[in-house]
Amino acid sequence: MEQLNIGFENSKSFLSYFGNFSDEITDKIIGISEFYLQQTSDVAKLKNKVSFLIAECFQNIVRHGINEESQGATNNSDYFQINILNDRVVLSSCNSVDNDLVGDIEKKINQVNSLNAEDLKKLYTELLSNGGFSAKGGAGLGLIEMSRKSGLPLKYNFIDKDGKSCKFLLVLEIIDRKNDVEQKVELDKVEKIYRDLLNQKSLIVYKGDFSRDTIIPLIDMLQLNFQKMKTTSASIEKRLIITAIESLQNVSKHGMLSNGVKEGILAISKNNSNYIIQIGNYISDKDYSALSNNLNNIKKLNPTELSSLYKKKLLDNDISEEGNAGLGLLEIYKNSNGNFEFEFVKTENNNYFFSIKITL
Amino acid sequence: MQILEKEATRETPKVILNTTTGVFAIEGKSFPENVNEFYGDILTTLNSYSQNPLSKTTLNLTWVYYNTATSKILVKIINVLEAVLLQQKSLVINWYCKADDELMIEKGEEFKELLNVEFNILFI
Numbered sequence: 001m002e003q004l005n006i007g008f009e010n011s012k013s014f015l016s017y018f019g020n021f022s023d024e025i026t027d028k029i030i031g032i033s034e035f036y037l038q039q040t041s042d043v044a045k046l047k048n049k050v051s052f053l054i055a056e057c058f059q060n061i062v063r064h065g066i067n068e069e070s071q072g073a074t075n076n077s078d079y080f081q082i083n084i085l086n087d088r089v090v091l092s093s094c095n096s097v098d099n100d101l102v103g104d105i106e107k108k109i110n111q112v113n114s115l116n117a118e119d120l121k122k123l124y125t126e127l128l129s130n131g132g133f134s135a136k137g138g139a140g141l142g143l144i145e146m147s148r149k150s151g152l153p154l155k156y157n158f159i160d161k162d163g164k165s166c167k168f169l170l171v172l173e174i175i176d177r178k179n180d181v182e183q184k185v186e187l188d189k190v191e192k193i194y195r196d197l198l199n200q201k202s203l204i205v206y207k208g209d210f211s212r213d214t215i216i217p218l219i220d221m222l223q224l225n226f227q228k229m230k231t232t233s234a235s236i237e238k239r240l241i242i243t244a245i246e247s248l249q250n251v252s253k254h255g256m257l258s259n260g261v262k263e264g265i266l267a268i269s270k271n272n273s274n275y276i277i278q279i280g281n282y283i284s285d286k287d288y289s290a291l292s293n294n295l296n297n298i299k300k301l302n303p304t305e306l307s308s309l310y311k312k313k314l315l316d317n318d319i320s321e322e323g324n325a326g327l328g329l330l331e332i333y334k335n336s337n338g339n340f341e342f343e344f345v346k347t348e349n350n351n352y353f354f355s356i357k358i359t360l
Numbered sequence: 361m362q363i364l365e366k367e368a369t370r371e372t373p374k375v376i377l378n379t380t381t382g383v384f385a386i387e388g389k390s391f392p393e394n395v396n397e398f399y400g401d402i403l404t405t406l407n408s409y410s411q412n413p414l415s416k417t418t419l420n421l422t423w424v425y426y427n428t429a430t431s432k433i434l435v436k437i438i439n440v441l442e443a444v445l446l447q448q449k450s451l452v453i454n455w456y457c458k459a460d461d462e463l464m465i466e467k468g469e470e471f472k473e474l475l476n477v478e479f480n481i482l483f484i
Contacts, residue, residue, distance in 0.1 A: 212393045216370050219391070235462040238425050242463070245391045245427050252393065311474055317439070319432050323394035327428035 012036075013208030016081040016197055017221070020228035021095075026058040028217040028224070032206075033082050033089075035213045039261075043089055046174050049149045050089050053172055054082065056142050056149075060170070061095040077167070079194055084208075089174045092190050094159075097168045102158055105168065108140050113153040120148050150174045155187045169194065202269045209261040210251040210281065219245060222268070239335045239360055240275055244268070246328040247279045247356065253324060254291075255281040256351060280355035288344060288352045295342050298333050306333060336360055364405045372398050373423070377405050382414035390426035399433045403440060410443040417444050422456040422484070423464055431467070438475055445477070452478045459483040 013036045015029065030051045037047040061078055079094040097105065112120060124144045147154055155171040171190050173183055197205065203225065206218060222244060226237040248266065255262035264281035283291060301309065310330045319325050332340060339359040344352045368374040373388035384406070392398040409417075419441060421434075444451050455471070457464035465481060472479040 212371075215393075220370060234458070234460060238461070238463045242425050242427070245425075249391070249393065249427065311470070314431060314470075315435055315474060317432070317436060319395065319429065319436075321396065323392070323396050323429050325395075325427075325429040325432045327432065331428045 010085055011207060012084045012086065014081065014083040014206070015208070016079070016193075016202065016205040017225075018079050018197070018203055019076050019225040021058050021061045021078055021080070022224065022228065023058075024224050025221055026055055028221040029058075029080070029082065030054050031217040032208075032214050033084070035211075035217075036084060036208055037089075039209070042086060043084060043176075045176055046089055049174055050082070050091070053091055053146060053149055053174060054080075056146055057091055057093045057170070057172070060142055061093055077198055079198070081190075081193070087175065088184070090185050090190075091172045091174065092170065092194070094167050094169045094194050096165050097158075098165055099161065099163075102166065102168075105143075106156075106158075108143050109154050109156055112143050112147040115147075117148065120144055124148065146172055151176075152183050155183075155185070155190075157187055157191065159191065200269050201271055202267065205265070205267045207265045208263065210248060210255060210264045210266075211262060212252065215245075215248045215252060218248065218266070236275070236360065240268075240277070243277055243332055243335045243358055243360060246331050247277060247358070250328050251279060251281040253322065254283065254287065256284045256287075258282055275360045277358045277360070278355065280353060282347065283352050283354045285350050285352065288354075291354065292344060294329060298329055299338070301333070306330065306338075310334060332356075332358055364401065366402075373426075375402060377402065377409075379405065379409045382409075382417045383420065384418065385420040385422070387420075387422040389424045390430040392430075395427075395429040395433045399430075399437070403433075403436060406437060406440045410440055413444040413447060413449050416450045416452070417441060419451075419453045420456065421453065423467075425463075434471070435475075438471075438477065442477060450478070452480065455479065455481045456484050457481070 081092045083090040150172045158166045251264045267278040342356045364377040366375040368388040377384045455468040468481040
């Protein structure tokens with residue numbers, strides 16, 4: 001679980017996503033990022049710019065990307081990531097493009113990178129009035145707007161080139177111009193994270209606050225992605241969603257508050273026919289024993305004992321004032337047929353980092 | 361109160377409780393952070409109806425999915441409605457789901473086995 005955090009140690013929050021890129025998914029990602037940004041005073045003023053640029057990145061992927069689904073590929077490698085750091089927000093996207101488009105995209109990016117703010121504005125107005133639309137409906141305006149709003153040159157690379165296509169990796173750093181103009185993100189590190197996540201067959205990785213306001217858009221995203229991928233049966237999809245809900249609400253309700261947020265990490269990946277859900281969060285020393293005992297006891301149950309305990313708990317009418325039902329871990333066990341592992345790692349301040357890996 | 365109606369949200373179901381017909385319907389997703397907050401007035405309405413029920417009471421449930429806290433509230437709802445049986449009135453629970461929705465069929469069967477009421481699993 002800790003390896004999920006590699007590359008993101010300095011992130012206040014991040015969200016990596018592989019899969020379908022629709023307007024609905026864009027809305028969910030914007031919702032999650034806006035919620036986090038408006039609570040994070042240092043980068044709160046970047047909120048509107050970030051939302052605008054997320055939408056622009058997604059449109060870029062949809063407009064220039066090759067739809068792998070329509071070509072029969074089962075593993076969609078189109079990728080988007082938002083990484084919120086102390087003083088800036090970094091957006092990365094990677095999508096397949098036809099080799100024929102590479103020259104044009106490169107030319108446009110180099111052009112916008114060579115211009116200062118005033119010249120960019122001039123070019124933007126010129127293009128708007130001339131309507132210089134490309135064959136795919138873009139006017140080059142997207143890249144100009146990305147550059148204008150981010151405040152720093154666009155970083156890019158074309159990787160994994162074959163005879164027909166390659167992957168277009170684009171990185172935007174969004175800063176508050178008054179504070180800093182130094183570019184800090186290294187393209188090769190972004191590429192490495194992308195490759196690592198792709199190799200892990202990642203669908204989603206999220207680090208940040210696990211409150212109701214982020215759980216709902218996360219669940220919406222998962223559901224939309226499963227539906228669009230059409231590689232998952234409706235029944236498996238529901239088991240996944242329910243297991244994710246129980247795991248996320250477990251963190252939301254029992255996770256330890258740290259700096260005012262219930263921080264955690266969620267990672268969902270697909271390995272052959274199995275889905276793997278991993279969730280990690282901090283818990284206090286006083287909650288450790290009870291949770292550890294509870295999990296160890298559940299692990300020992302055979303299917304008949306599990307079913308009987310589940311039914312007993314279902315009927316016991318015991319719901320706390322906060323709405324806790326005490327059935328979440330049993331539901332996770334049932335849905336995974338007992339395929340879950342957990343770990344507690346003691347932290348420096350004598351609390352614990354609790355992680356659970358569930359295979360469905 | 362004759363009709364209690366709630367529109368569906370991203371985390372709560374559509375609810376129509378019509379106490380003049382005795383037909384109650386819950387439909388959609390349910391994973392509110394605190395089930396007590398969402399289902400509190402539903403339980404109150406059903407409790408009050410059960411004191412003086414019609415000859416036939418029907419609860420139609422059509423779930424997309426729900427969390428475990430909702431499943432416990434559902435037991436409470438059914439327990440409240442069971443009061444109509446003590447007054448020699450009828451109670452029918454219809455659990456609607458798709459024929460290929462294994463999970464919701466499984467959940468329906470679990471309730472059917474546990475609860476001592478007329479419980480129909482119906483495919484839509």
